[in-house]
Each structure stands twice: as structure tokens, then as C-alpha cells.
């Protein structure tokens with residue numbers, strides 16, 4: 001209940017009293033592995049991801065294929081949603097030099113799936129268009145280790161949650177004042193919330209682009225004086241005129257088991273799976289996979305203020321048990337849990353402030369169990 005209150009208050013505080021439609025739903029973990037069909041199709045990806053959504057997730061995912069027709073289940077609450085959503089994984093570096101993956105907290109207000117994330121689709125004021133089959137995009141940049149001048153504010157953010165979410169009061173929107181774009185610099189009594197906001201303006205033509213980002217942009221001004229963000233306001237530029245829903249991933253990392261193991265010198269013990277101890281490299285990947293016009297129907301009719309799935313009659317809610325049944329076996333045969341000697345892949349810690357560089361040749365696993373080629377649909 002607390003979590004639910006948190007976000008709706010966040011949305012109100014962001015000045016989005018012109019929210020017309022909102023759906024928010026919990027998703028459990030589909031798989032945690034080094035695969036990224038968007039950035040590195042067909043091969044083992046450089047760093048570890050946590051993936052939610054439909055079980056069509058694969059090494060290669062051809063935009064010509066309708067994911068909703070390939071997937072047979074999804075880890076998200078709405079059956080119609082076979083989209084895939086993924087981010088880097090948070091690790092804790094033990095003072096003795098070993099690494100362990102930080103668990104994710106299931107969403108409280110919406111059932112108890114196994115870890116995962118909560119996904120939001122927000123329509124704020126402007127008329128929105130659901131993206132078409134094959135649409136995909138990334139937000140953020142895994143290589144960043146310092147702030148980008150003139151970056152759209154609030155695209156990714158972290159909040160240090162107090163015990164029972166206490167220090168999140170008064171509730172602030174993602175990117176608002178108590179939030180940071182770097183990892184919190186202190187132990188957090190209730191874990192760390194990370195938010196990932198995607199661009200809302202599409203060129204209306206290309207379902208993807210070579211950098212997986214330039215076919216979409218964030219809206220342009222005005223910046224909200226309270227939050228320092230323009231994500232909930234602003235308009236789409238002429239170059240990218242088609243407004244798509246604002247998609248937000250909310251992840252809660254349960255850092256509490258590690259709070260009494262903070263290094264005595266105060267150095268940051270948490271890092272992302274690409275060797276990022278700053279948080280600037282936070283990024284997310286999105287692959288559209290809704291059935292038919294399901295997303296458009298939902299955005300046209302689901303106006304419950306909290307985005308509670310049970311009020312969205314345009315879509316079919318599935319039970320926690322069904323959600324939790326949908327799983328994929330990792331295809332990359334390497335350990336990702338328990339204490340590890342190194343981060344999976346070749347990911348030495350790179351502190352920045354310059355861009356991180358990709359490292360190879362460390363002997364990390366680069367093969368997968370049997371699967372390589374793309375499933376093609378006749």
C-alpha cells in the first residue's frame with residue numbers, strides 16, 4: 001500500500017494533474033543473464049541484465065516479428081503484454097573483494113511476484129499513439145561515469161529509501177529533490193529505488209535506429225521548477241512529432257542485507273554490472289510486444305489515478321501464480337548469484353569521469369546453450 005501511495009503522490013507532485021491515462025503493473029523476473037538482443041544481438045552481451053516480460057526474449061529478436069505472437073507467457077500482470085524490459089543489475093562489492101548480486105524487492109501494492117520491476121505507461125495531456133510492432137529503444141548510456149552537460153533532467157534517478165519508505169516523505173516524483181543521479185552515498189534503510197524514464201517523442205517512421213536511441217527524443221521544456229524535470233510537461237519537436245506513452249521502470253534494490261558491511265572509508269560498495277560504481281551509467285532497454293491494439297485501448301480507457309491493473313478493464317490481469325510460472329532458463333552458462341570473484345563478463349570497475357571503455361579478452365564465457373540464430377516468422 002505504501003508503495004502505491006508513494007507513486008501516485010509522486011505523479012501528483014510532478015504537476016501531472018493532466019494525466020489522462022496511467023497503467024502500472026508489477027512484473028517478476030523472467031531471467032538474469034548476459035543477453036541483450038537490442039544492443040548486441042546474437043552474441044553474449046558484455047554485462048549482466050535482469051529481464052522481465054514475455055518469454056520470446058531471445059539472443060536475437062528481429063523487429064519484423066510480432067513478439068506477442070511468439071511469446072506464450074509473460075511475467076507481467078497484463079496478459080496482453082509480451083513486451084520485454086531490461087536493465088543492468090546491481091552488485092555489492094564485499095570489503096574482501098567478492099561481488100554479490102543485490103536482490104530486487106517485489107512490488108508491494110500489486111501482489112508479490114518474484115523480484116522484478118514495476119512498469120508505468122503514462123499519458124499526460126497530449127494525445128498519445130501506441131508504438132507499432134517491432135518498436136524498441138534504449139534510454140541512458142552504460143558508458144557514462146559523469147554528468148552530461150545539458151542532459152534532459154531526471155531521466156534516470158535513485159532514491160535512498162528509509163525504513164518502511166519513511167524518508168521518501170514528503171513524496172517527490174522520480175528525479176525530484178531527494179533523488180540523485182548517482183548512487184546514494186550512504187546506507188539506505190529501505191533499499192535503493194532506481195527509476196528509468198524513456199523518451200516520449202518518436203519520429204513516427206523508424207521502429208529502431210543504429211544507436212537504438214535517435215529515433216526517439218525527450219519532450220522539450222518547460223522544466224518544472226519543483227522537480228527540475230520536463231518529462232511530464234514539454235512538447236514533442238517537429239523532428240519527432242509522435243507522442244508515445246511515457247514508460248518508466250521502477251526497480252527497488254534490497255541493499256539492506258549489506259548495510260552493515262559498508263567500507264569504513266566510506267567508498268561506494270554498490271556498482272552496476274558494467275563495472276559502474278557511480279550510477280551515471282544507469283540505462284534501460286525496451287522492446288514493444290503488446291498484442292494488437294491492446295496498449296492503445298488501455299491508454300484510451302484506463303484512467304484510474306493509481307494505474308491499478310484491476311480497474312483497467314481493457315486488459316486481462318493474471319494472477320501472481322501465473323506470473324511466477326513464466327520463466328526462462330539462462331542460456332549463458334555462468335554463475336550470477338552468490339559471491340563471485342568478478343562481475344560476469346569483462347567488467348573491471350571504471351570510475352570515470354571519462355566514458356568507460358569496453359574490455360574483452362578476460363576469458364569470460366562467450367557461448368550459449370545451443371541457440372544463436374533469430375527466430376524468423378514466415
Ligand SMILES: *[C@@H]1O[C@H](CO)[C@@H](O)[C@H](O)[C@H]1NC(C)=O
Nearest residue numbers: 094095096097098339340341
Ligand atoms: C568474502 O566474504 C563472503 C561472505 O562471507 C564469502 O562468501 C566470500 O567467499 C569471501 N571472498 C573472499 C575472496 O574471501
Ligand SMILES: *[C@@H]1O[C@H](CO)[C@@H](O)[C@H](O)[C@H]1NC(C)=O
Nearest residue numbers: 055056058371372373374375
Ligand atoms: C530463440 O531463438 C532460437 C533460434 O532461432 C529458437 O530456436 C528458439 O525457439 C527461440 N526461443 C524463443 C523462446 O523464442
Ligand SMILES: CC(=O)N[C@H]1CO[C@H](CO)[C@@H](O)[C@@H]1O
Nearest residue numbers: 071072073079080291315316
Ligand atoms: C498467449 C496468451 O496468453 N495470450 C492471451 C493474451 O491475452 C488475450 C486477451 O486477454 C488472450 O485471449 C490470449 O489468450
